Amino acid sequence: MSLEPVSQRTQPVFLRNVRFGFGGRVIQDEMTFTIEDGEFVAVLGPNGAGKTTLLKLLLGLIRCEAGEVMVFGRKPRRGNSGIGYAPQFRTLDANFAVRARDLVGFGLDGHRFGPGFPSRKRRKLIDEVLEEVHATEYAEASVGELSGGERQRLSLAQVLIANPGLVLLDEPLTNLDIAGAQEIITLVSRLCASRKVAVMLVTHDINPLLPHVDRVLYLANGRCAIGPPQTVITRETLSVLYNHPVEVVEAMGKKFVLGVET
Amino acid sequence: MFHSIMGLYHFQFIQNALLSGIFIAVACAVVGYFLIGGGYTFAGHALPNIGFAGAAGAVLLGIKPVYGLFAMTILAGAAMSAGGREVRERDVSIGVVMSFALGLGLMFLSLYGGYGERVYSILFGTVLGITRNNVIFTGFMGLGAVCLVLFLFRPLLFVMFDPIAAEAKGVPVGLLTMVFLVVVAVTVSLAVQVVGALLVFTMLVGPGATASRLTHRPCRAILLAALLGVAYMFAGITLAGLSGDWPVSFFIATISFLVYMPVRIFFRGKAGRAPVSCRDIQGHMQRCFLNSREECKKRAAQC
Ligand SMILES: Nc1ncnc2c1ncn2[C@@H]1O[C@H](COP(=O)(O)OP(=O)(O)OP(=O)(O)O)[C@@H](O)[C@H]1O
Numbered sequence: 001m002s003l004e005p006v007s008q009r010t011q012p013v014f015l016r017n018v019r020f021g022f023g024g025r026v027i028q029d030e031m032t033f034t035i036e037d038g039e040f041v042a043v044l045g046p047n048g049a050g051k052t053t054l055l056k057l058l059l060g061l062i063r064c065e066a067g068e069v070m071v072f073g074r075k076p077r078r079g080n081s082g083i084g085y086a087p088q089f090r091t092l093d094a095n096f097a098v099r100a101r102d103l104v105g106f107g108l109d110g111h112r113f114g115p116g117f118p119s120r121k122r123r124k125l126i127d128e129v130l131e132e133v134h135a136t137e138y139a140e141a142s143v144g145e146l147s148g149g150e151r152q153r154l155s156l157a158q159v160l161i162a163n164p165g166l167v168l169l170d171e172p173l174t175n176l177d178i179a180g181a182q183e184i185i186t187l188v189s190r191l192c193a194s195r196k197v198a199v200m201l202v203t204h205d206i207n208p209l210l211p212h213v214d215r216v217l218y219l220a221n222g223r224c225a226i227g228p229p230q231t232v233i234t235r236e237t238l239s240v241l242y243n244h245p246v247e248v249v250e251a252m253g254k255k256f257v258l259g260v261e262t
Numbered sequence: 263m264f265h266s267i268m269g270l271y272h273f274q275f276i277q278n279a280l281l282s283g284i285f286i287a288v289a290c291a292v293v294g295y296f297l298i299g300g301g302y303t304f305a306g307h308a309l310p311n312i313g314f315a316g317a318a319g320a321v322l323l324g325i326k327p328v329y330g331l332f333a334m335t336i337l338a339g340a341a342m343s344a345g346g347r348e349v350r351e352r353d354v355s356i357g358v359v360m361s362f363a364l365g366l367g368l369m370f371l372s373l374y375g376g377y378g379e380r381v382y383s384i385l386f387g388t389v390l391g392i393t394r395n396n397v398i399f400t401g402f403m404g405l406g407a408v409c410l411v412l413f414l415f416r417p418l419l420f421v422m423f424d425p426i427a428a429e430a431k432g433v434p435v436g437l438l439t440m441v442f443l444v445v446v447a448v449t450v451s452l453a454v455q456v457v458g459a460l461l462v463f464t465m466l467v468g469p470g471a472t473a474s475r476l477t478h479r480p481c482r483a484i485l486l487a488a489l490l491g492v493a494y495m496f497a498g499i500t501l502a503g504l505s506g507d508w509p510v511s512f513f514i515a516t517i518s519f520l521v522y523m524p525v526r527i528f529f530r531g532k533a534g535r536a537p538v539s540c541r542d543i544q545g546h547m548q549r550c551f552l553n554s555r556e557e558c559k560k561r562a563a564q565c
């Protein structure tokens with residue numbers, strides 16, 4: 001056994017020297033970081049850097065090739081009820097008769113067998129979480145006909161209803177207008193503070209998140225850097241990460257990374 | 263007219279046809295709702311054709327065509343679950359397998375050489391030649407299929423509708439899809455014997471597609487689909503009985519089409535709400551306003 005105190009390993013996320021990839025191709029190597037309860041971490045990086053794959057690793061959908069991964073002190077496993085996950089892509093069929101409320105309900109008992117009889121308690125839980133993400137207006141609408149942003153909210157509601165301790169959101173801000181994105185971010189950061197939920201939120205634009213996130217996990221080039229935004233999103237750190245000169249410009253309280261795609 | 267219809271229902275063979283028709287209609291509608299939702303409608307078209315090849319092969323081997331029918335559809339159903347997540351990718355592989363099976367079926371038929379009456383009955387169904395034993399068997403299997411789907415209701419809905427999230431939640435997506443497609447195969451095989459391979463698709467997809475346009479609630483859609491299916495079947499068998507020798511499948515397909523068309527035209531899947539209501543716009547503006555006000559306050563506090 002290792003000499004580390006036990007408390008070190010019961011964090012929501014614990015990675016040490018982790019390597020993962022597909023069929024001999026390494027996507028990330030030597031990944032080491034931990035995420036504490038109630039921490040809000042933004043995950044950044046160019047397309048194909050391995051952001052989605054990292055989330056899948058924590059969900060137990062893929063295995064790492066080397067190193068050690070722990071989620072709440074245990075090896076990642078499928079169907080971990082402590083994790084809530086909103087996938088990046090969803091194919092929602094417009095012809096399928098399912099309401100917004102049903103999609104959210106999947107998060108509560110979609111994995112249970114039996115027909116599942118409606119109950120007042122279940123209805124109330126769904127109503128509350130729909131209210132929380134401001135989706136009450138279209139609770140009864142067919143999911144197939146909702147807009148991208150409305151679906152993102154439902155995704156979040158589906159995650160929240162199971163009351164997870166670790167929330168993995170894969171690009172939840174795409175398809176949202178500025179006000180919508182701001183609303184989701186406020187909601188998520190409130191969640192971290194009040195319910196002590198750890199959040200990893202994948203995004204391509206850090207700016208709306210800057211006032212809220214605790215740390216940034218930046219993936220690029222098979223490597224990663226983690227820390228507060230002001231130490232990670234800097235010319236020095238990113239130039240080392242990309243192995244290529246990168247400029248970070250600050251204007252109007254926003255950061256712009258120049259010289260690479262993010 | 264009324265008396266001739268009532269007189270029709272006195273015949274034992276019409277009673278048998280109606281009874282097994284009801285079981286089949288309910289099973290097809292329940293299964294069909296999920297088929298449509300998961301983007302598996304093409305499998306619903308391919309399975310009966312594959313079943314036809316199985317029946318033809320069985321005739322050639324000198325065994326009952328029904329055995330070949332069940333064996334081939336169940337095998338194909340299980341294999342289809344490995345056909346990939348993407349609807350398009352899956353449909354291409356299903357199509358390739360189906361045309362191979364159809365080719366085999368024709369080959370078996372020509373090898374058999376004799377008059378393929380037993381095989382033609384698979385293609386067109388033998389609705390008016392159903393025995394009491396057939397009814398009992400169909401009822402037993404059909405109810406079994408419906409009960410299994412009800413038991414799997416929630417995870418199946420989750421998997422068909424939102425497979426990525428379902429997998430992350432620990433639902434055994436592959437296994438569930440396979441079990442479901444085997445249930446579909448059994449349902450198809452039952453239905454083929456009554457309405458024929460060429461028109462199983464009507465019973466599988468017609469009621470579910472119409473119901474999905476009329477309501478967005480899963481339970482209501484399934485109930486409505488079952489009701490529609492039973493109604494189509496009842497009307498089809500009655501009309502066929504009255505007309506004498508016209509095939510039942512013709513009537514069922516025609517009724518299904520005549521119901522679906524107006525529903526498709528008048529209910530554009532918008533039973534829930536108008537695309538954008540005034541309330542949405544108001545709400546949106548309010549939110550933008552509130553957010554920018556909060557933002558301003560925060561900025562001011564920071565300064
Ligand atoms: N199932 C798979 N088999 C093989 N390679 C894969 C698989 N899934 C992802 N990859 C590869 O792994 C790399 C990382 O993919 P990943 O989806 O994690 O990127 P990402 O950082 O989420 O990118 P994006 O910003 O575009 O979502 C990509 O190069 C991709 O091609």
Ligand SMILES: [Mg+2]
Nearest residue numbers: 051052088170
């Ligand atoms: Mg991704």
